[in-house]
Amino acid sequence: MHARRRLQQLGAAALLVAALVAASGTVSSSAPAPPRRGGSLSFIVSAEPPSFDAHRETTFAVIHPIRPHYNLLVKFDPLNYPKVVPDLAESWTVSEDGLTYTFRIRSGVRFHDGSLLTSRDIKASLDKIIFPPQGVASARQAMYEMVESVSAPSPNTVVIRLKWPSATFLEKLASPFNWIYKADILERDPRWYERNVMGTGPFRFKEYVRGSHWEGVRFENYWKPGRPYLDGYRALFISSPAAQAAALKFGQALVEFRGFAPAQRDEVVQFLGERATVQESGWLCNLLVVPNNQRKPFDDFRVRRALTLAIDRWGGSRALSQITFMGPVGGVMRPGGPFATPEAELTKLAGFGRDLNAARQEARRLLREAGVPEGFEFTVKNRNIPMPYIPAGIFLVDQWRQVGLNPRHVIQETGPYLADLRAGNYDVGVDFTCDFFDDPDVQLVKFVSSDRNPLNYARYTDRLLDGLFRQQSRERNLQRRLQIVRQFERRVLSDRAYQYHLLWWQRIIPHWKKLQGYKVGPSHYLEDLEEVWLSE
């Protein structure tokens, strides 16, 4: 009897312990740990910024190390793409006709020099982007063609008036490159920000050592209470994929926000085991082949078309996806995205078909017709970023040799490479487009005439194309808009073959588990480190 009671007591105690364990387990798995303040985040950036001014640049090499020094008017929520959330704008209203956007600006926001931000700073920054003064480059000017004016009627109000309604204007305004600068500085020297840093962002600039690192420290007077969580960050410039993987494996860095190739991912995960996690996503990035439309023989449409016909994109996709983060075959809109070109339509475009032999025969015929001799030599200008530019260059050289051409691969630092592309000092370039949002206005603007968009390095003028761009931008009916987008795509990639996509990218981010508050999305431009924290 005594023994039975003891057993009952033990059973009850065991049940109680089990219940407590279960309860504690439930608590720990359902409630995420609260963000921890402190620590410095080291991350890898695989290229150095060509300048410090995001308004003129298009590369992650500017965004990753420098974006945390700045705020935007509105921004994409890095944890919830594609939701647009307030940043320096506290709130906004849109008029019924969709032509007037009125933003209420936060009060008490300070620049890193201690001065207060007003609507004048926002107007000056947006004016520099949308209506840049003579001699000042703006990479996204063409995207804001619909903007009529920006005004600052009061210190905490900004009003943007449009010429025609744009369904995704707010998203366009949330471009992660639209950093807000100080009006006084811009008035004195609109190019000051190309070589200097001064914003309102969560981190102050500490130092930049070329070839080594960029460092930021927490801005104690940051307007958002409790943010940032980190004490600081250090962006390490490491270009070699092998060195990047090694830095991640041995904890020199916790993450690289752009993307790794499958082999690097596997290496890191195998080494770190439970300490690593991997996030993957489609990617709003692709590589473009850009013939110089003003240079002979690439001014001849037949030569440009022959170049695209020679490329085996489907075979390349299978092969290159094993060694790089390139993969999906797609047209002007992201494969897998809401506006993606269906494969049946895509394969009708020159160079995107499944019959490679026929395409290459056609390419040879076109080259003969255009008077391009067998073994014709030309240069393929490329960036010295190993992933994915150099493998893409090797691939292209091989593809064009198969139709009797003799391309020479020229690899340059990002700065001189961009300078040459901008100046038209190239035969064929390997360019890229990386965007922050799935929208034809954003993806197609790259292809409007070079005189309307300085980012179009192919150097052509096509008013019909410009008209199609404007037409789709104003079209409110989705189906009709899609039809115009397809028409635009056919003209750029196939009919005129001005420039064309090689492959789209697939985003793979392995990182240390202790990095929290970070979620991978289809754009690698959205991270501002405001919500990021370290669990240990």
Add this chain to the structure above:
Amino acid sequence: MTGPPDALPARVWLAAARPRTGGRLMRFARRYPLAVAGGGFLVLLVLAAVLAPWIAPYDPLANDYLSMFSPPSSRHWLGTDSFGRDILSRLIFGARTALLVGLSASVAGATVGALVGVASAYFGGAVDLVIQRITDILVSFPLIVLAMAMVAILGSGTANLVVAIALSFAPRAELVVRSSALQVRHTTYVEAARAIGAGPWRIILRHMLPNVLAPYLVMLTAFLGQAILLEASLSFLGLGVAEPTPAWGLMLSGAAVDFVQKAPWMAVFPGLAITLTVLAFNVLGDALRDALDPRLRV
């Protein structure tokens, strides 16, 4: 073998020595078997480079996506790389890059250095002082650093690589040749040439330069190995020739590093090629130095 007597111009001495060349070569071979092996390897290398289009089993630039990362096999003796390119073919064609850059840079660097060194020794005084201080500054930089700086200024590419390596070698050659030329400057035949009214450049080119050929040749062989190593190092660092040009250093970098665990043959064979070639040049250079330097002769 004897060196040129002070009283005889080099031409006369070389002509007198000619009938004994075959015998000297045999003695050299018996005395320095490693150098002969090195020389044999280098001859094979030169033949491979010259005959590359005929002996390479595959096009070194052709991608073959069905053969990516193939291990060594009867089809691909040394395996394939991440683009399915045949490694043996790339090594054979890579020998062209190595020898082209190595030979051009070494000859150019050693020749420029020798000319400047002899001129510096001949003129002496302020000319010598200025040249020596500039040389001191240049040799204070490690070779690779100097070459990297030159490439940074000139840009990458085969021609610029040759110029960069040659310019890095020149001050080192200048120092060595100058010290030999200083001894030659006071020889009686130089004095005699001066006495009969020969101009400075005639004396330098006709009388002094031929008499510093021994250190020049030794240096040249040493530079050849170093130049190939430098070319490989600069290409490895992304400063040399660009992909897809077959070059040994380039073959060792990039994907060879990224995929070293998956396909070690991508790194092993180019590494072996560089090692063996540099070793061959070094043993040959050492033997030549021993054979040509009278002070080292027993």
